[in-house]
Amino acid sequence: MTNAETLPMLAIAPAQLLRGQGILSQLAEHLLSLSEQVGKQGGKKALVVSGAAAKSAFEAKLDTSTLEAAEIQLIYAPTIKGCTEASLATLHHAIATHQPDVILGVGGGKVLDTAKLIAYQSKLPIVTIPTTAATCAAWTALSNVYTPAGAFDYDVSLPRCPNMMLVDYDLIATAPQRTLVAGIGDAIAKWYEASVSSGHSDRTLVIAAVQEARILRDILLQKSEEAIQNPQSAVWQEVVDATVCLAGAIGGLGGANCRTVAAHAIHNGLTHLPQAYGTLHGEKVAYGILVQLRLEEFQGNALAATSRQQLLKFYDRIGLPKTLSDLGLKDVTLAELETVAAITCQPNSDIHRMPFEVVPDRVLAAMVSTTCPVGITVQ
Numbered sequence: 001m002t003n004a005e006t007l008p009m010l011a012i013a014p015a016q017l018l019r020g021q022g023i024l025s026q027l028a029e030h031l032l033s034l035s036e037q038v039g040k041q042g043g044k045k046a047l048v049v050s051g052a053a054a055k056s057a058f059e060a061k062l063d064t065s066t067l068e069a070a071e072i073q074l075i076y077a078p079t080i081k082g083c084t085e086a087s088l089a090t091l092h093h094a095i096a097t098h099q100p101d102v103i104l105g106v107g108g109g110k111v112l113d114t115a116k117l118i119a120y121q122s123k124l125p126i127v128t129i130p131t132t133a134a135t136c137a138a139w140t141a142l143s144n145v146y147t148p149a150g151a152f153d154y155d156v157s158l159p160r161c162p163n164m165m166l167v168d169y170d171l172i173a174t175a176p177q178r179t180l181v182a183g184i185g186d187a188i189a190k191w192y193e194a195s196v197s198s199g200h201s202d203r204t205l206v207i208a209a210v211q212e213a214r215i216l217r218d219i220l221l222q223k224s225e226e227a228i229q230n231p232q233s234a235v236w237q238e239v240v241d242a243t244v245c246l247a248g249a250i251g252g253l254g255g256a257n258c259r260t261v262a263a264h265a266i267h268n269g270l271t272h273l274p275q276a277y278g279t280l281h282g283e284k285v286a287y288g289i290l291v292q293l294r295l296e297e298f299q300g301n302a303l304a305a306t307s308r309q310q311l312l313k314f315y316d317r318i319g320l321p322k323t324l325s326d327l328g329l330k331d332v333t334l335a336e337l338e339t340v341a342a343i344t345c346q347p348n349s350d351i352h353r354m355p356f357e358v359v360p361d362r363v364l365a366a367m368v369s370t371t372c373p374v375g376i377t378v379q
């Protein structure tokens, strides 16, 4: 056949998703089933890639007797902080030294991104075990790489999602509440970004992804407050599923076209400010949604103004940041904000997927007016 049209490859979901309270105590059983799945006699020697806090929380949930009985060896790589070239070099060395059969990524978004990337580069199966509900990194086939200073550097699209994803709600419950709130901010962005980038698509799978993003938004608007007030309750588990799983599924089904727009571009710009390092990914993204809506309002979009007012009330209820001040940037200078706006508008930025031209001055105006009342316009 000639002139065949090839659509983009999709990495939709982990091959296996296992969830439950205390499920980590069954890790031996699941690693053995993985070794059958990937056709290795191994799965017996697992290299654990984790951050320091995640490592102790993870170890506390394991049943060492079943791991020993199954002759499964867990080797802990040096703990890492971020997904940087230096972390990757450290892990390459650990893999060369220990020759593991499988990588276990245990941690938050940055650690999981590193573990996925190193597993791909080393042609090893990967099991992701999120220790927070702050991002959908345990699900996705994407790794974001940061500079040693913590600024967003570049992302890598991976050919497939993890071989296995293990969600132990008891483990996630050990993380600070703030991480779940940040995860809600990151997940709710799916609707505001996907509806802009792909809301007019006539492709079946993209339509489905955008509608899932709408459902995800509605679930979060309805259930987040109750979930935060009742950790480990049934509704809390549903909100964890929303941020950790459904948000990932939307990215998988929608593919590259359905991913980030201005909210994440603003996040990426903010990562270049050292003062913003103390805030979480989803917190910056949540603020970025408000900036994106302001940009749409500047075009006369009344729906964006209504959405922003709705989100401001929601952010108040659950504690997401609404302003630069809330992000710890009360003393940011105009020059620094101009730098963020310029980085946000670089030619390869996702902000240019907005359906109109976006220039740094507009981004700057939007960044400082996220809470302004409806009806005030910038000409």
Ligand SMILES: [Zn+2]
Pocket: 135, 186, 264, 281, 285
């Ligand atoms: Zn994100």
